[in-house]
Amino acid sequence: MIKKRRLGLKYALLWLGCGLAMLLFAIFPQIVIKGSALVGIMDPVNAVFFIFVVLFIVLLLSMTAVTSALSEKALRLSQTVALLEERIRKLESKDK
Amino acid sequence: MRVLIIIPAYNESDTILSVVRELESVKPEYDYVVINDCSTDNTLDILRENNIRHIALPVNLGIGGGVQTGFKYAVQEGYDIAVQLDGDGQHDPHYLDSIVGPVERGECDMCIGSRFIEHEGFQTSFMRRVGIKFLSALIKLCCGVRVTDNTSGFRAMNTAVIKHFTTSYAQDYPEPEAIISAVSAGFTVKEAPVVMRERLGGRSSISAIKSAYYMIKVSIAILLYSLSGKVKK
Numbered sequence: 292m293i294k295k296r297r298l299g300l301k302y303a304l305l306w307l308g309c310g311l312a313m314l315l316f317a318i319f320p321q322i323v324i325k326g327s328a329l330v331g332i333m334d335p336v337n338a339v340f341f342i343f344v345v346l347f348i349v350l351l352l353s354m355t356a357v358t359s360a361l362s363e364k365a366l367r368l369s370q371t372v373a374l375l376e377e378r379i380r381k382l383e384s385k386d387k
Numbered sequence: 388m389r390v391l392i393i394i395p396a397y398n399e400s401d402t403i404l405s406v407v408r409e410l411e412s413v414k415p416e417y418d419y420v421v422i423n424d425c426s427t428d429n430t431l432d433i434l435r436e437n438n439i440r441h442i443a444l445p446v447n448l449g450i451g452g453g454v455q456t457g458f459k460y461a462v463q464e465g466y467d468i469a470v471q472l473d474g475d476g477q478h479d480p481h482y483l484d485s486i487v488g489p490v491e492r493g494e495c496d497m498c499i500g501s502r503f504i505e506h507e508g509f510q511t512s513f514m515r516r517v518g519i520k521f522l523s524a525l526i527k528l529c530c531g532v533r534v535t536d537n538t539s540g541f542r543a544m545n546t547a548v549i550k551h552f553t554t555s556y557a558q559d560y561p562e563p564e565a566i567i568s569a570v571s572a573g574f575t576v577k578e579a580p581v582v583m584r585e586r587l588g589g590r591s592s593i594s595a596i597k598s599a600y601y602m603i604k605v606s607i608a609i610l611l612y613s614l615s616g617k618v619k620k
Contacts, residue, residue, distance in 0.1 A: 366448060366452050369445050369446050369452075370444070370448070370456045370459060372445050373442045373445060373456055374456065374459060374460055374463065376442070376443060376445075377420075377441070377442045377443075
């Protein structure tokens with residue numbers, strides 16, 4: 292997907308980070324077990340769930356922020372296009 | 388003073404021509420521009436055939452984005468006063484003087500046409516009036532300005548306010564938010580009595596479910612404004 296440029300590198304890195312974290316947990320489960328004991332979570336599996344829920348919320352929030360910024364840009368663009376189109380029409384009718 | 392009437396129109400093919408013609412006969416000295424918000428009916432064809440000055444948006448932006456385009460146009464063309472007049476025939480151009488006058492004389496920066504001062508003409512549905520009362524109380528609480536008809540789109544404003552709105556304007560249901568935004572920026576907002584008519588055609592953009600969203604969204608927006616401390620008392 293990155294190769295085909297369907298996924299911007301910026302967001303690809305985000306997902307790659309998630310994948311790496313998951314891989315890390317799979318290879319070294321001790322991290323999770325020790326970590327969860329440290330904060331007092333009984334079952335390490337719950338710690339894994341918790342971490343990923345938080346991660347997904349952050350991802351979703353950033354996606355919403357991205358779409359908001361995009362729609363703001365689309366708004367400005369279409370307004371500019373419309374204003375320019377009106378101006379072209381006016382200029383063309385003057386030339387005739 | 389050069390006055391521009393901004394007429395936002397979305398699928399108003401039944402009414403737009405009569406609205407424009409009435410405006411031309413009542414106020415020939417005012418310039419106007421119709422903002423066609425990418426209508427799906429033949430509104431654009433009507434505008435083209437009748438040689439009406441219009442701006443055609445390439446995508447549907449909603450009322451906020453549409454009117455904001457009009458503001459940008461007003462700034463670009465150097466108008467002194469901009470007036471919003473709905474394309475569905477609810478706003479009577481005979482009352483343009485009552486809202487343009489106070490702005491022209493410098494009594495206020497923005498003047499809103501209110502149908503609830505004299506209680507004449509079309510008074511809208513009971514539920515909507517309750518909603519408007521609630522918003523009015525909320526606006527009074529947050530910035531100390533009494534606006535009886537805060538959802539009214541029939542409003543005139545001077546260059547400073549127009550410029551303020553070109554940089555930030557709410558995208559959906561912008562009317563009440565615009566009042567707060569203007570007051571927060573230190574502009575004076577006043578109301579003038581007008582008589583509104585029932586729409587000539589088309590449907591209100593606000594349905595039952597949407598009105599709930601309307602109230603919640605606008606309330607939150609107003610509260611956010613007052614929380615962010617932008618309101619100068």
